[in-house]
Amino acid sequence: MFYVLSILCFRYDITIDDVRRGVNDTTSAALKAGTTISGGRQPKQKGTTCQMHAQELVVTHALGLRTRKKRGFGVVDSFESGRLLRERVKKLVSKIMDKNQRAASKNIRNIAKELCRWTSSNF
Amino acid sequence: MDVIKLLIPNETRVSGVFTMYESLLRSMRCVNNYCYRSAESNLYEDVVLTEAEWTSVAETYALLKITNRLAMTSQIDNIDANCFSYFNVAKTRDSLVMITEMGLNVLDVSATWAPTLEPSLIPTVTKGYHQLELATQTLIGRLVKEYDTYFPFPDSDQIQMMLLHPVMVWKGLL
Numbered sequence: 373m374f375y376v377l378s379i380l381c382f383r384y385d386i387t388i389d390d391v392r393r394g395v396n397d398t399t400s401a402a403l404k405a406g407t408t409i410s411g412g413r414q415p416k417q418k419g420t421t422c423q424m425h426a427q428e429l430v431v432t433h434a435l436g437l438r439t440r441k442k443r444g445f446g447v448v449d450s451f452e453s454g455r456l457l458r459e460r461v462k463k464l465v466s467k468i469m470d471k472n473q474r475a476a477s478k479n480i481r482n483i484a485k486e487l488c489r490w491t492s493s494n495f
Numbered sequence: 496m497d498v499i500k501l502l503i504p505n506e507t508r509v510s511g512v513f514t515m516y517e518s519l520l521r522s523m524r525c526v527n528n529y530c531y532r533s534a535e536s537n538l539y540e541d542v543v544l545t546e547a548e549w550t551s552v553a554e555t556y557a558l559l560k561i562t563n564r565l566a567m568t569s570q571i572d573n574i575d576a577n578c579f580s581y582f583n584v585a586k587t588r589d590s591l592v593m594i595t596e597m598g599l600n601v602l603d604v605s606a607t608w609a610p611t612l613e614p615s616l617i618p619t620v621t622k623g624y625h626q627l628e629l630a631t632q633t634l635i636g637r638l639v640k641e642y643d644t645y646f647p648f649p650d651s652d653q654i655q656m657m658l659l660h661p662v663m664v665w666k667g668l669l
Contacts, residue, residue, distance in 0.1 A: 375661040383658075423569040423580055426645045428509035431562055434637040435512075435555075451637060453630040457551055458512075464542045465519055468526065483525045 513563040516556040520602055521617070522610045523549060546604070547628075553602040554622075554631040561590050562638065578660040581649040588642040591635055595624045 380386040432438045435458055436451030519526065530539040544552065565587045568576055598621045606618045624632065649657070657663050 376659050379659060379661070379664055423584075424509060424566055427562070427566045427569060430638065430641040430645050431509060431512065431559070434634060434641050449637075451633065454555075454634055454637075457548065457555065457630070460542070460544065460548065461515065461519060461552060464526070464544060465515060467539070467542050468529075479529055483528050 509566045510563055513556070513559045513566075516552060516559060517614055520553060520556055521608075521612070521614060523604065524607060525610055549604045550601075551628055551630060553604050554599070554627055555634065557599050557601045558591070558631065558634060558638065562587060575660075577653075578656045578663065581646070581653045581657070584642065584646045588639060588646075591639050591642070594635055598623045599627060601627075 377388060377391070380391070429438070433440075433449070434451075434454075436449075436455035437458065439447045440449050442448045527543070530543040565583050568583050569580060600619045601622050603618045603620045608617050624635075627635075
């Protein structure tokens with residue numbers, strides 16, 4: 373805190389009184405100042421959303437799960453091979469781990485035990 | 496014996512996709528053996544993955560591993576994580592760009608490993624950019640493009656935090 377205040381005072385003439393006034397206020401600017409100083413919460417990016425959800429949008433757009441449409445052109449950034457692979461993986465996992473397929477998951481565990489024994493004896 | 500589960504992601508979880516790929520690759524041999532060997536194997540004819548598809552899954556997993564680091568660091572609540580948030584974005588984007596020169600570490604799908612083995616201990620091979628599958632090369636380009644779209648430059652909050660961070664000032668980064 374001392375370093376932060378010294379930088380603020382040295383560079384921008386902001387003293388401790390200015391900071392106290394801001395933090396004790398209830399306006400949005402004061403909340404923002406308090407968040408910045410304490411570093412307690414990730415700031416939201418303007419126009420979009422927080423960094424984690426922006427990251428989720430990046431991944432889903434890149435994998436082709438979300439698409440962008442343009443008027444008169446339809447979908448402009450489709451990625452069929454990526455989307456199909458993701459769907460096939462999800463279908464496989466869903467089919468094996470389905471509630472109605474308890475025998476499947478039990479058998480897979482037995483195979484896993486066999487494989488563990490086999491790999492530990494061979495390597 | 497500790498045997499892992501195959502996890503299905505929730506729609507809103509960014510790391511869920513990564514976890515699903517990871518758990519499936521760890522249990523790759525078991526799933527393949529089961530789908531081919533079980534008495535009801537005809538049930539799995541339409542869902543079982545081919546060798547080429549497993550390679551694609553391994554390459555996609557390697558790319559998601561890079562992007563997943565950012566999702567993990569952006570959820571940490573401390574002042575350092577906030578101050579370095581844009582640097583983490585730039586680092587992730589540069590790691591993706593550097594694949595064209597340095598190559599990518601991909602799980603070796605031809606090897607055999609126990610399903611209880613930790614993911615970091617599974618054998619890998621380094622593939623050059625041109626050895627990767629065409630879909631993976633396209634995916635790298637798409638990820639870089641999306642990072643440029645969603646994180647074009649640091650916003651005012653991030654710049655403010657970088658200005659206030661003592662390490663940044665001492666090192667003369669700004």
